[in-house]
Amino acid sequence: MSTHHGVLSHQNLLKLLSGITAGGMELYAPRKTGQKVFFDHITDVREIAFDPLPTTESPKALLFPRVERLLSFARDGESMRVDDRCADLMPRRVLFGTRPCDAVALQRLAEFFADGIEDMFVGKRREQLVVISLSCAVADADCFCTSAGSGPGDGTGSDILLTASGGERYDMEVLTDRGREVLATFAGLWDEGSPADTSGYLAVVEPLPALAGFGAKLAGAFASTVWKDASLRCLGCGACAYVCPLCSCFDIEDEGTPSKGSRLRCWDSCGFSLFTLHTSGHNPRPTQTERWRQRVMHKFSYMPARFGHAGCVGCGRCSRACPADMNLREQITMLDAGIALQSAP
Amino acid sequence: MSALQVQAGELLASGKAEVVIGYGEGTRGRVRPVFVRTRADVSLLVFDGRCTANLTVYLAKPEVGRMGKAAIVATPGAVRSLIQLIAEHQVDPGEVVVLAADDDAVTLLTDPAALEAYAAAHPVTIPPEAKAVTESLARMSAQERRAFWDAELSRCFKCYACRSACALCYCTRCITDMNQPQWVCVAPHALGVMEWHLNRAMHMAGRCVQCGSCTSACPAGIPIGLLAMEASRSVEKEFGAQAGLRCDAPPALSSFAADDRESFIL
Numbered sequence: 001m002s003t004h005h006g007v008l009s010h011q012n013l014l015k016l017l018s019g020i021t022a023g024g025m026e027l028y029a030p031r032k033t034g035q036k037v038f039f040d041h042i043t044d045v046r047e048i049a050f051d052p053l054p055t056t057e058s059p060k061a062l063l064f065p066r067v068e069r070l071l072s073f074a075r076d077g078e079s080m081r082v083d084d085r086c087a088d089l090m091p092r093r094v095l096f097g098t099r100p101c102d103a104v105a106l107q108r109l110a111e112f113f114a115d116g117i118e119d120m121f122v123g124k125r126r127e128q129l130v131v132i133s134l135s136c137a138v139a140d141a142d143c144f145c146t147s148a149g150s151g152p153g154d155g156t157g158s159d160i161l162l163t164a165s166g167g168e169r170y171d172m173e174v175l176t177d178r179g180r181e182v183l184a185t186f187a188g189l190w191d192e193g194s195p196a197d198t199s200g201y202l203a204v205v206e207p208l209p210a211l212a213g214f215g216a217k218l219a220g221a222f223a224s225t226v227w228k229d230a231s232l233r234c235l236g237c238g239a240c241a242y243v244c245p246l247c248s249c250f251d252i253e254d255e256g257t258p259s260k261g262s263r264l265r266c267w268d269s270c271g272f273s274l275f276t277l278h279t280s281g282h283n284p285r286p287t288q289t290e291r292w293r294q295r296v297m298h299k300f301s302y303m304p305a306r307f308g309h310a311g312c313v314g315c316g317r318c319s320r321a322c323p324a325d326m327n328l329r330e331q332i333t334m335l336d337a338g339i340a341l342q343s344a345p
Numbered sequence: 346m347s348a349l350q351v352q353a354g355e356l357l358a359s360g361k362a363e364v365v366i367g368y369g370e371g372t373r374g375r376v377r378p379v380f381v382r383t384r385a386d387v388s389l390l391v392f393d394g395r396c397t398a399n400l401t402v403y404l405a406k407p408e409v410g411r412m413g414k415a416a417i418v419a420t421p422g423a424v425r426s427l428i429q430l431i432a433e434h435q436v437d438p439g440e441v442v443v444l445a446a447d448d449d450a451v452t453l454l455t456d457p458a459a460l461e462a463y464a465a466a467h468p469v470t471i472p473p474e475a476k477a478v479t480e481s482l483a484r485m486s487a488q489e490r491r492a493f494w495d496a497e498l499s500r501c502f503k504c505y506a507c508r509s510a511c512a513l514c515y516c517t518r519c520i521t522d523m524n525q526p527q528w529v530c531v532a533p534h535a536l537g538v539m540e541w542h543l544n545r546a547m548h549m550a551g552r553c554v555q556c557g558s559c560t561s562a563c564p565a566g567i568p569i570g571l572l573a574m575e576a577s578r579s580v581e582k583e584f585g586a587q588a589g590l591r592c593d594a595p596p597a598l599s600s601f602a603a604d605d606r607e608s609f610i611l
Binding site: 237243319320 | 505
């Protein structure tokens with residue numbers, strides 16, 4: 001469909017979101033707990049946090065939960081009964097308050113899970129998810145979306161994009177039929193508009209020039225010595241991977257007894273020492289050096305080669321979350337320079 | 346040049362240390378761990394109120410171990426964790442030199458007696474916000490406390506930053522990573538999360554030095570250090586044993602005295 005334009009006041013936006021919850025659709029939006037912000041199930045729209053920066057945890061769990069039951073099994077006399085999870089029962093959800101980088105990430109994450117054999121759980125959740133994003137008026141020192149294939153006013157992956165345009169008012173872009181469908185119920189709350197230039201209301205994001213040729217350089221940098229110093233302070237936790245909107249590694253765990261239990265899919269992280277530990281005891285990634293290299297290679301070399309885009313949208317969450325200040329912007333700049341230096345004739 | 350930089354430079358120049366593990370300027374006004382190997386690089390070292398992460402955690406990393414004998418910039422909490430690591434035979438006191446830093450003073454500690462004297466004279470400061478939560482928890486009923494932890498732990502996605510940032514979580518294979526048999530639910534659902542944190546608290550009981558690194562490391566802002574802290578306080582109350590004060594202290598919960606007042610011991 002062609003993009004439809006509208007104008008909406010902040011007050012009416014809250015009414016619209018209240019209407020969504022009242023109408024029986026599940027609403028997820030940022031909510032503040034202490035200093036951290038999470039996408040939570042919202043029943044009272046007054047709880048929504050309109051913080052200018054991306055949330056602490058990404059909205060990834062809305063498509064790819066940190067743990068989900070794939071099937072359960074139980075012994076039934078001589079036979080074993082297996083109950084498959086039914087993806088058809090997944091409810092329609094509205095996700096509000098995603099930033100453009102989040103929406104781009106949701107689209108890339110869905111593409112990843114649809115590659116080859118489609119993952120029906122992720123696919124169905126994406127199908128049922130309506131994404132209403134807010135353009136960014138502010139970026140911080142960890143953001144680099146404009147160098148990672150997106151931008152503060154990018155509508156990719158969103159069904160509706162709102163840009164605060166001064167005076168408690170939003171310029172609204174309705175980008176999909178799904179977005180139009182949701183809005184149809186709330187016709188009185190917004191006015192028709194015309195395409196507006198919102199660029200003056202958007203954040204200025206500091207470019208990350210090193211990212212431009214980074215993937216190509218990485219292709220020849222597997223054996224480089226840059227990784228050791230770069231990863232020395234990495235503690236080997238999974239904070240970066242778990243706040244990342246695009247990290248998609250998982251681990252399948254069987255839980256229960258041989259006669260009754262469940263098969264679960266849980267988030268996993270390449271930063272963990274056990275991630276590649278073989279049954280033999282051999283670990284091809286014995287230290288954080290190899291694990292950090294894998295993280296960077298996967299996002300900026302393997303993903304672009306396979307999908308045509310990086311496994312990173314420049315949201316900056318990993319940099320904000322890292323207890324050892326492994327700042328990704330800085331790492332990319334430093335690794336890029338280090339690799340260039342080593343490969344110079 | 347600060348006193349810390351001078352001392353670090355002397356240690357590197359004299360060969361008493363091959364690497365100084367300290368704090369340097371990071372991004373966003375934060376400090377970060379730095380590994381200084383040459384005298385020219387000691388200018389990277391800083392120490393101020395932002396330096397709270399416990400750097401002794403790096404002693405267990407093989408790639409750091411291969412850098413040679415280490416000198417470590419240590420807060421009072423880190424000094425205690427080092428003492429505890431020595432008591433648990435994880436660190437040979439001859440293998441590490443300590444630059445104990447507290448406000449403006451830097452003290453070079455090279456033997457167990459000096460470490461113990463320093464720890465005795467420098468109590469660990471508990472941040473006011475942690476104190477406030479502890480006090481409010483103490484006023485709660487068991488049911489309210491359970492509700493508090495259920496809500497806090499609902500944010501935990503098991504990234505194990507708490508474990509990774511803890512100097513005393515040095516197991517090469519943690520109990521939660523065991524799968525044959527599986528002792529703790531690996532999944533990050535409510536039960537799995539609770540099992541993990543209670544296991545860690547019990548494992549830290551009598552060993553936690555209250556450095557606060559686990560709480561600072563948590564990306565979800567959970568005051569997770571309070572569990573181990575409370576478990577350690579119980580051990581202190583029941584057995585009179587405080588972690589991180591003596592290099593030859595037997596572990597409170599894995600040793601026994603034949604003359605113990607409890608009849609069930611023998």
